[in-house]
Amino acid sequence: xxxxxxxxxxxxxxxxxxxxxxxxxxxxxxxxxxxxxxxxxxxxxxxxxxxxxxxxxxxxxxxxxxxxxxxxxxxxxxxxxxxxxxxxxxxxxxxxxxxxxxxxxxxxxxxxxxxxxxxxxxxxxxxxxxxxxxxxxxxxxxxxxxxxxxxxxxxxxxxxxxxxxxxxxxxxxxxxxxxxxxxxxxxxxxxxxxxxxxxxxxxxxxxxxxxxxxxxxxxxxxxxxxxxxxxxxxxxxxxxxxxxxxxxxxx
Amino acid sequence: xxxxxxxxxxxxxxxxxxxxxxxxxxxxxxxxxxxxxxxxxxxxxxxxxxxxxxxxxxxxxxxxxxxxxxxxxxxxxxxxxxxxxxxxxxxxxxxxxxxxxxxxxxxxxxxxxxxxxxxxxxxxxxxxxxxxxxxxxxxxxxxxxxxxxxxxxxxxxxxxxxxxxxxxxxxxxxxxxxxxxxxxxxxxxxxxxxxxxxxxxxxxxxxxxxxxxxxxxxxxxxxxxxxxxxxxxxxxxxxxxxxxxxxxxxxxxxxxxxxxxxxxxxxxxxxxxxxxxxxxxxxxxx
Numbered sequence: 001x002x003x004x005x006x007x008x009x010x011x012x013x014x015x016x017x018x019x020x021x022x023x024x025x026x027x028x029x030x031x032x033x034x035x036x037x038x039x040x041x042x043x044x045x046x047x048x049x050x051x052x053x054x055x056x057x058x059x060x061x062x063x064x065x066x067x068x069x070x071x072x073x074x075x076x077x078x079x080x081x082x083x084x085x086x087x088x089x090x091x092x093x094x095x096x097x098x099x100x101x102x103x104x105x106x107x108x109x110x111x112x113x114x115x116x117x118x119x120x121x122x123x124x125x126x127x128x129x130x131x132x133x134x135x136x137x138x139x140x141x142x143x144x145x146x147x148x149x150x151x152x153x154x155x156x157x158x159x160x161x162x163x164x165x166x167x168x169x170x171x172x173x174x175x176x177x178x179x180x181x182x183x184x185x186x187x188x189x190x191x192x193x194x195x196x197x198x199x200x201x202x203x204x205x206x207x208x209x210x211x212x213x214x215x216x217x218x219x220x221x222x223x224x225x226x227x228x229x230x231x232x233x234x235x236x237x238x239x240x241x242x243x244x245x246x247x248x249x250x251x
Numbered sequence: 252x253x254x255x256x257x258x259x260x261x262x263x264x265x266x267x268x269x270x271x272x273x274x275x276x277x278x279x280x281x282x283x284x285x286x287x288x289x290x291x292x293x294x295x296x297x298x299x300x301x302x303x304x305x306x307x308x309x310x311x312x313x314x315x316x317x318x319x320x321x322x323x324x325x326x327x328x329x330x331x332x333x334x335x336x337x338x339x340x341x342x343x344x345x346x347x348x349x350x351x352x353x354x355x356x357x358x359x360x361x362x363x364x365x366x367x368x369x370x371x372x373x374x375x376x377x378x379x380x381x382x383x384x385x386x387x388x389x390x391x392x393x394x395x396x397x398x399x400x401x402x403x404x405x406x407x408x409x410x411x412x413x414x415x416x417x418x419x420x421x422x423x424x425x426x427x428x429x430x431x432x433x434x435x436x437x438x439x440x441x442x443x444x445x446x447x448x449x450x451x452x453x454x455x456x457x458x459x460x461x462x463x464x465x466x467x468x469x470x471x472x473x474x475x476x477x478x479x480x481x482x483x484x485x486x487x488x489x490x491x492x493x494x495x496x497x498x499x500x501x502x503x504x505x506x507x508x509x510x511x512x513x514x515x516x517x518x519x520x521x522x523x524x525x526x527x528x529x530x531x532x533x534x535x536x537x
Contacts, residue, residue, distance in 0.1 A: 076325065077333070080315030089311050093260045093339050093385070098311070101332040108326030138261035146381040150328050 035115030036240055037152055039126035041208065042160035043201050044182060045167030046222045047229070051160065052124050054230045055237060059120055064241075067114045071125030074105035085181055092137035095181070099130055100147050111152060120241075127151045128159075128215065132207035136200060137187060155240050158233060159212060160222035164202055168194070253350075256362075257384035260339075263347060265387075270350035271475055272387060274361040277395030278438050279416040280406040281456045282463065283359050286395065289464045290471070294355055298478030302349040305359030309340035320415060327420070331369040335382050338365060342386065350387075355475060362386045363449060367441040371434070372421060390474050393467055394446050395456035399436050406431065 038055070040048040052068075059066045072081060081098050084090040090098065114121050127148045134144045171178070178193040180186065184200025185193060212219060218236060220229050253265040275283045287303050294301050307313045316333050319325045325333075349356050362383040369379040397405075406412065412427045414420075418434025419427060446453055452470060456463055 074329075076319050076322070076329065077315065079318065080312050080333075080336070083315075084311050087310075089340070089344075091260075091262070091343050093343060094311055094336060097332060097336040097339055101329055101336055104329040104332045105326060108329055109324060140258055143258050143381065143384070146378065147332075149375075149378050149381075 033115040033152075034118035035121060036155045037111070037115060037121045037123070038237055038240075039123040039128075039154045039157045040160065041125060041128045041157060041217065042162065042222060043164070043167050043204055043208070045170040046160040046162040047170070047226065048158070048160040048222075049124050050226065051158070051220075051229055051233055052122055054226075055233055056122055058234060059122075059237070065117075065119040067110065067119045067121045069106050069110045069121065069123050071123075071129060072099060072102055074102040074109075076105045077102040088180070088186070090181070090186065092134065092139050092186075095137065095186075096130065096134045096139050096144060096147065103127070103130070103148070104150065107150060107152065115152060123154070126154060126157065128157065128208070128211055128217065131211060132204045135207045136184065136203035156236055157215065157217050158220050158236075159208060159217040160220050160229070161208075162222040164198060164205060166223060167201065168198065254388045255384065256380070256386055256388060260343065260385045263343065263385075268347065268350040268387075270352065270354045270356060271391075272346065272350060272356045272358070272389040273471065273474070274358050274363075274389045274392040275395065276360060276363050276392055276442070276451065277397065277456060278402065278435055278442065279413070280402050280409070281395040281397045282460060283395055285460050286464055286467060287357050287359055289460065290357060290467060293464075293468060294357075294471075294475070297475075299475060300349075300352070300354045301357060302345060302354045303357040303359065304341050304345050306334065306364065307337055309337040310344070311340040312337040325420070327369075327372045327374065331365070331372070331374055331379060332382075334365050334368075338362065338383075339385070346387070358389075361389065361392070363392070363442070363445050363451075367438055367445060370441050371418070371437050391470065392449060392451045393470065394442065394451035394453050395463070396442070396446075396453050397456040399432065399439060401457045402435060403432065 040052045042048040056066055056068060072078075077098065081102060084094065084098055111121050111123070130148060131141070131144055135141050172194075178197045183193050183197035184203075185196050187196075187200065189199045190196050208217075211217060220232055222229065253268045255265070259265065275286055277283050284305075287305075291301050291303055307316045312333060316337060319329075319333060346356050346358070366376070366379050366383065370376050406416075412431050414427075416434070417427050417431035418437075419425075419430050422430045422433055425433070445451070454463060454466055458466075
């Protein structure tokens with residue numbers, strides 16, 4: 001399975017694979033980019049970043065050209081997001097838009113050009129994070145899906161499914177405190193950061209579960225040992241690379 | 252109750268928004284800011300509280316957009332969304348609170364400019380329309396229309412060419428004059444399409460500023476409620492009382508307690524009011 005396109009948003013061909021838009025967006029036929037796009041999704045503490053970094057090392061060791069792009073990392077938009085979070089300026093709508101802007105910049109500069117060049121692009125969090133978080137903040141699901149209509153459809157999207165309490169247990173041990181927006185404290189659900197985190201991430205989990213059938217996410221049981229999860233991920237990634245031998249960088 | 256273009260943002264109550272939302276649209280050099288600078292004091296003199304706002308003035312994204320435009324790698328999708336972020340921040344934090352407080356909001360450009368720019372840059376029109384479906388429908392959209400022939404000398408001999416207003420991101424090979432001409436001509440065509448779709452009030456912006464302003468004033472008076480002062484329990488409409496109006500109002504209160512003044516002259520020239528210019532329009536306001 002390659003990367004398919006069906007909708008056109010930008011000046012170049014962009015790939016709206018996510019959900020048929022409520023508006024009649026112009027349709028294009030199948031289109032293939034030579035690269036491959038793998039993304040990991042899941043709540044904080046699900047272990048997805050660990051799994052992605054193991055995948056990254058494995059692909060590099062096998063000689064593939066690999067590019068990594070992280071959620072919320074655009075150099076162009078970073079300052080604005082930081083300002084919004086620090087000064088608590090963000091509402092659910094502007095929270096959504098500032099992250100979409102960040103994602104757009106990464107799509108235009110870090111994702112699409114590399115897929116065109118035949119690289120393997122790995123993303124820690126993708127549009128599904130936005131769909132889950134924005135819905136948990138009360139944004140309209142169709143509006144957010146339209147907003148991300150310019151996104152490239154991943155070759156495979158791994159969802160690391162973990163019970164809330166397991167994730168919290170991992171976070172409490174590893175980090176000091178819960179962050180304001182990550183814990184959904186902007187919603188005023190409760191004043192206690194851990195309680196708020198529990199309520200907010202609980203909502204996000206529900207949204208992820210709804211998206212599994214909607215977008216065909218590949219579910220990985222994130223309570224399994226790290227090695228077992230990685231073996232599963234590598235097997236699936238491998239199956240998408242069999243037809244992509246040309247991606248190997250020649251020594 | 253106010254309406255949006257289809258979707259509603261969480262937490263945005265559409266009832267109890269008694270203010271008026273007036274949009275001034277038009278391409279670069281059409282005289283939008285000149286008109287707003289004339290309209291604002293005029294409305295305040297009539298007793299209306301005014302908020303004026305415009306693109307990239309949000310606290311959240313204004314600086315970020317300015318910084319991004321100075322670099323050479325602001326992509327087209329990113330650009331559209333950055334402007335949308337700026338717009339929604341101002342909608343939620345400035346426009347809606349002002350409308351709720353009964354202000355007249357004068358906005359220099361609105362979603363239509365953003366739609367036109369995105370469309371000219373090849374974005375799917377339905378994509379950008381979906382994003383702005385959460386915007387409030389304004390009470391009036393005045394489109395200051397000017398032909399490319401009149402626009403060019405205005406821009407050349409006033410501020411010169413701006414990189415982005417000349418669409419240089421779209422036509423990198425051309426010189427800036429060619430870029431400006433092609434870009435503004437394409438934008439104009441897009442604006443004309445939008446004018447029809449969204450029923451803009453088209454104003455010929457090639458006339459001189461005072462004539463354009465007089466025309467806008469006439470149209471605005473059809474929308475805004477006149478400020479009425481009713482003796483003896485006199486009340487001014489609107490949440491914010493401009494200090495000048497307040498002085499006249501207090502004087503009027505004093506006058507209403509003295510019947511001979513009220514009958515003879517509602518604005519007796521006392522030492523306190525002698526040097527205050529009276530509102531030009533005293534027919535319906537007072």
